[in-house]
Amino acid sequence: MKPFRLAAAATLALTLAACADMGGIAPQARKIDATSVNAGSAINGSVTGAAWPREQWWEALQDPQLNRLVAGALADNPSLHAAQARVRQARALAGMTEAATLPRVDAAASAQRELFSANAMVPPPLAGNYAWNNTAMLSGSYDLDLWGRDHAALAAALGEVQLASAETQMARLALASAIVRSYIQLALDYTLEDSAAAMLAQRERLLELTRRRHAAGLASAIDVTSIETTLPAVRREQEQIGTAIALLRNQLAALIGKGPGDGESIARPGLTLAPDQGAARATGLPAALPAELLGRRPDIAAQRWRVEAAARRIDVAKAAFYPNINLTAFAGVQALGFGHLLEAGSAMRGIGPAISLPVFEGGRLRSQLAGQSAVYDGAVEQYNATVLHALEEVANAITRDRAEQEQARLTRQALATARQAHQLAEQAWRAGLTDQANEIAARLALLQEQRQVAQVASRQLDNYAELMAALGGGVKLDLP
Structure with a gap:
């Protein structure tokens, strides 16, 4: 008879739960297939089987000071520490979620001295007198999780941990890239400062020569003035470059987690801006692109884990439509007064299921499922956008x-x-075949071309840093 009653109760529970209908609610977005995207001639024409970046890709620039700056930043940058704290927080939350999948045991004891009513259920001689009411109990419960709600919530929480870890890698890559690119600009500014000083010296030579010619009647005052007017512009450029160098030092100091005073100790970079030295550029791309790029870019990995966590949240929302069954048990003793507390007659115990089921929720469960489905759709579309942006x-x-x-x-x-x-x-x-002014003009033209070469070489180095970051910075991440 008892098995029949249990079966009938379970059938009734499922029937009542069916009143909460989730029909018609489902995600609409679909993840993009990166291998099906037309990568274009720029990528397809450069896929030569080149190696993926090393994790310390900046070391290819062969500047010990740069290596120290990046290492210091990865150890001391506050923003990176904040990202690492978010990982620890996500792990702690996952631990709390995991606890829901495990049995729970509680112990409680109480001793209360109270005055019992003379007109209630307590018999004499306690009625109308003070006495101790003592209880000691051990209780336990276990959620059967028949529909996988708790385990889906745990999977979502673990996905959040992976998401936070990928975001930490994003922060590391962004930080290293910012330092390298600022350092490259600092190296260029020092070169431009040298160039401006050299050009100023040549213009001052030309001015002195023109003044002597004017004194000899071989040049006019207009000739002198026209050269004098070029000097303030060069001096102004020198001042601007000096300011830019100071600002870059402050910026680098902040990136490595130090104060502006530490930036003042940053020496002139040892990068070689000549086009045939120190460029460390990579014009080829790995043959596995774009498929393997998904596991190399931390932003893509983060979005993938966000999608996975959102999918598990949908499972949690679906499980809420079904009955929740907990097994509970308790054992303990209860007695009035301490003398009988440990006697066999004071024992109490019990065991049984606790069932809760939704019958009428006023649309709350459907709205909850619809909301989680929308969150999933948003995560998928953000993932798709991230893949396209990466390419x-x-x-x-x-x-x-x-x-x-x-x-x-x-x-x-x-x-x-x-x-x-x-x-x-x-x-x-x-x-003695030409005037010295011709030599000075030719040297100014040479200095200008040297400046152009330095600027192009700096842009090549910057493109190298940009490409290393675009390829994920050498870290391979787990994907769901």
């Missing part, structure tokens, strides 16, 4: 690299021509 960044880096290679070739040609022209002008001047 765009890789394609942009390769496109810029190709353009800079051509510009580097043209600037080297222009530099060689300017160097030859200066040599000829200097030889002619020293031989």
Whole structure:
């Protein structure tokens, strides 16, 4: 008879639970297949089976000071520490969620001295007198989780841990990339500062020469004035470059988690901006692109885990439509007064299921499921956008690299021509065949071309850093 009653109770529970209908509510978004995306000629034309970046990819620039700055930043940057704290928080929350999947045991004891009513259920001699009411109990409960709600919640929480870990890798990569690119700009600014000083010196030479010619009646006052007007602009540029160097030092100090005073100790970078040295550029791409890019980019991995966590939250919302069954048990003793507390007659115990089921929720469960489905759709679309953005960044880096290679070739040609022209002008001047002004003009042209070469080489280094970041910075991440 008892099994029949249990079966009837279970059938009734399922029937009543069916009153909460989840029909018609489902996610609408679909994850993009990265291998089906048209990557374009920039990527497809550069896939040569090159290696993926090393985790310490900045070491290819061969500057010990840069290596120390990045290492210090990864150890001391407050924003990175905050990201790591979020990982620990996610793990703690996952631990709390896991506790719901395990049995729970509680112990409780109480001793109360109270005055019992003379007109209630307590018999004499306690009625109308003070006495101790003592209880000691051990209770336990276990959620059967028949519909997988608790385990789905745990899977979602673990996904949040992976999400936070991927976001930490995002912060590490962004931090390293920001330091490297700022450092490259600092190296260029020092080169531009040297160039501005050299150009100022040549213009001052030209001004002195023109003044002497004017004194000799060989040049006009207009000639002198026209040269004098160029000097303030060069000095202003020197001041601007000096300010930019100071600001970059402050920025680097902040990135490594230090104060501006520590930035003042940053020495001139040892990067070589010559196009044939220290460029460490990579024009080829790994053959597994774009498929393996999904596990190399921390932002993509983070979005994948966000989608996975959202999918598990949908399972939790669906499980809420079904009955929840807990097994509960308790055992203990209860007695009035301490004398009988440990006697066999004071024992009490019990065991049985506790069932809760939704019957009429006023649409709350449907709204909850619809909301979680919308969260999933949003996560999927954000994942799709991240994949497309990642491919765009890789394609942009390769496109810029190709353009800079051509510009580097043209600037080297222009530099060689300017160097030859200066040599000829200097030889002619020293031989007395031309005026010294021609030699100074040729040197100014040479300095200008050297500046162009340095700027192109700096952009090549910056493109290298951009490409390393676009390829994920050398860290391979787990995907759901």
